[in-house]
Amino acid sequence: MPEATTAGPTTTDLYEVTMALTYLREGMTGPATFSCFVRELPADRGFLVAAGVESALDFLSRFRVGPDDVEVFAEALHRPAAALAPLLGLRFTGEVRAVPEGRVVLAGEPLLEVTAPLPQAQVVETVVLNQLSHQTAVASKCARCVLxxxxxxxxxxxxxxxxxxxxxxxxxxxxxxxxxxxxxxxxxxxxxxxxxxxxxxxxxxxxxxxxxxxxxxxxxxxxxxxxxxxxxxxxxxxxxxxxxxxxxxxxxxxxxxxxxxxxxxxxxxxxxxxxxxxxxxxxxxxxxxxxxxxxxxxxxxxxxxxxxxxxxxxxxVSADAPYLDSAYKLVAYDGRPVMKLSAAKVTAPGRKQVFRHPGCHDVIGLAEEPVPAGGVPLLETLMRDGARRAPRAPLAKARARLAADLAQLPAAARTVRSPRPPSASVSAPLAALTTEVRRRIERAVLAPYGHPV
Missing domain, CATH: 3.20.20.70 (Aldolase class I)
Structure with missing residues (x-):
């Protein structure tokens, strides 16, 4: 079967390379978790269909920076290849937890989380985000046609x-x-x-x-x-x-x-x-x-x-909604939960899980939280130590997941025009951690500059 994407290490944004190289030079190789999610649904969308995960896993499974890749990076940075030697041999050895393809997802819910040494987790961002964003947009459009x-x-x-x-x-x-x-x-x-x-x-x-x-x-x-x-x-x-x-x-x-x-x-x-x-x-x-x-x-x-x-x-091409407001954000590094406070782009800290209750009443919580009564966790561990835990799932299985999820999605979210999407709520532990991390950042970063804390 042809690969869903032929992308290699050089299919990336330049800043992924510059950041990864800096991390390696500074010895910043502790475990980092990045979370991929869609901030807001496009207009006339009552839900999204998770897709692109299999392509992302294919890419991560074979990711390895070789000598030719280093030469390309060096050319892009106008530097000798020797200066980029720390990148040589870099491969993905981490864990991927993701929503399996075909499941219905809502705004703000992680589609996928990567946990790996920081340089690895950073440098794979572009392709992972590309595959999830494009394929989730198209799969969602297709599902609406069937409805x-x-x-x-x-x-x-x-x-x-x-x-x-x-x-x-x-x-x-x-x-x-x-x-x-x-x-x-x-x-x-x-x-x-x-x-x-x-x-x-x-x-x-x-x-x-x-x-x-x-x-x-x-x-x-x-x-x-x-x-x-x-x-x-x-x-x-x-x-x-x-x-x-x-x-x-x-x-x-x-x-x-x-x-x-x-x-x-x-x-x-x-x-x-x-x-x-x-x-x-x-x-x-x-x-x-x-x-x-x-x-x-x-x-x-x-x-x-x-x-x-x-x-x-x-x-x-998902003509009316050709892109998603998607993001791949650092939520933890070396045991420390982190978050972004930028206006309109605040992120929540920590590794997460989505707990689905009947009717798609979803709760976004922390990965280590116990599964609440009546809830089903959506994110599954699909890759560990850089290897898939199971072969690529057949399409029939993804199709069955989608049919089951659509059946429990509120009718108002399934309508073609002016749908009303459900909103995921936030668990008490995640809300508490978000408040704690925000206050820590405000004290350490903003207070010295006179910002109120």
């Missing part, structure tokens, strides 16, 4: 317009995690054991003298059910041609027609009527063309007789 479709199949057509082929592979995988029925991405379908789906382009129709010839040639080449694109010139003529060919070749069973533009709701009604009059009640209607969860929701609510939704660009 909007209300049981009708959704398929992924996003590859041609995702931000790179690696992102396209991830989008296909995340769509399957969310419950999509298939993908047009052949490589992803092969690697992840997904259903490969596809029809034809308008160029195929245009290459023939007429639609009858195009549909006949396609059906003769491909045995079994076929999906015929009927709106290249005119929907009525396209549906009529598809009906003639399907009857002539006795290929109606399992076949479909696809609508790709225009008023899809009205066209679907007209297409369904034409197919029924042609005695083709079993021929399905597939809709595509700029769809996302908002468009799918509108079509379903309108009663449009669409059987399958093919979503692409807007879902593969």
């Amino acid at each position: 909007a479709a209300r049981g009708r199949p959704v398929v992924d057509f996003s590859l041609r317009r995702t931000h790179g082929t690696e992102a396209g592979f991830q989008a296909a995988r995340l769509a399957a995690l969310a419950g999509f029925a298939g993908t047009s991405n052949v490589a992803a379908a092969h690697a992840e054991r997904l259903a490969a789906v596809g029809t034809m382009a308008h160029s195929f129709i245009e290459a023939f003298e007429d639609e009858d010839a195009a549909f006949t040639a396609f059906a003769r080449t491909h045995p079994g059910p076929v999906t015929l694109l009927v709106d290249t010139y005119d929907v009525d003529s396209g549906v009529a041609a598809a009906a003639r060919v399907l009857h002539a070749l006795d290929r109606a069973e399992g076949s479909a027609v696809r609508l790709d533009s225009g008023d899809l709701a009205a066209l679907a009604v007209r297409t369904r009527a034409m197919l029924d009059r042609a005695e083709l009640p079993g021929v399905r209607i597939v809709a595509s063309g700029g769809l996302d969860e908002f468009a799918v929701d509108d079509l379903v609510r309108s009663g449009a007789p669409i059987d399958v939704f093919a979503v692409g660009t807007r879902v593969g």
Whole structure:
């Protein structure tokens, strides 16, 4: 199976390298915990779907700074390679606790926590944050499409317009995690054991003298059910041609027609009527063309007789919310809890756990707190001593997690428009530690400069 990310040690922000080098020079190699979380949900999001964890674990498992990497760092810093020698051989030997892929998460909850010697935990930040942020955004968008479709199949057509082929592979995988029925991405379908789906382009129709010839040639080449694109010139003529060919070749069973533009709701009604009059009640209607969860929701609510939704660009890039307000912050170093006090970006100190109660009533607490009655801890130890504790989990397991979590998520959080996301509360021990660390920082750092304590 292809790696979900091909990133290596030099795929990083320069300041990760400068900080790690300084830590090594200063002998600051004590254990550090960094917490990755999303501060606030994007607009029109009632929840997020944890994703990207498997890619992050892949990256950490093989992370090792070699001589070529040191040369690249030296070039970037305009320094001799010898000056960066402390970085040579650096690898990840730490622990990762994370929310397994497919679980629903809320704002402020740690998706993942890394505990490792400080230089190691610092230098891996960029890729870990990149993978979790991108994949969580796309997985959440895909899950909303499935909810909007209300049981009708959704398929992924996003590859041609995702931000790179690696992102396209991830989008296909995340769509399957969310419950999509298939993908047009052949490589992803092969690697992840997904259903490969596809029809034809308008160029195929245009290459023939007429639609009858195009549909006949396609059906003769491909045995079994076929999906015929009927709106290249005119929907009525396209549906009529598809009906003639399907009857002539006795290929109606399992076949479909696809609508790709225009008023899809009205066209679907007209297409369904034409197919029924042609005695083709079993021929399905597939809709595509700029769809996302908002468009799918509108079509379903309108009663449009669409059987399958093919979503692409807007879902593969999470167009309405293409990024998350995510962060990877130091919360403890060498036994000392730490926190950030910057305006609007305050962080809570200490290693954490999220305790989920029925209905997604979550409590963010400290990792060492006992599990409260009725609560289930979300973060699991997935890596120890730099090695995975178990092989990569199958997609089916992540899909089952998501289905179970969505079932207990409040209905108001699952709606496509104007959802009301639940808010996680903070445990008493975490609140007390936050107050204690804040006061310690104020006394040590702010008081000498005249700030009130």
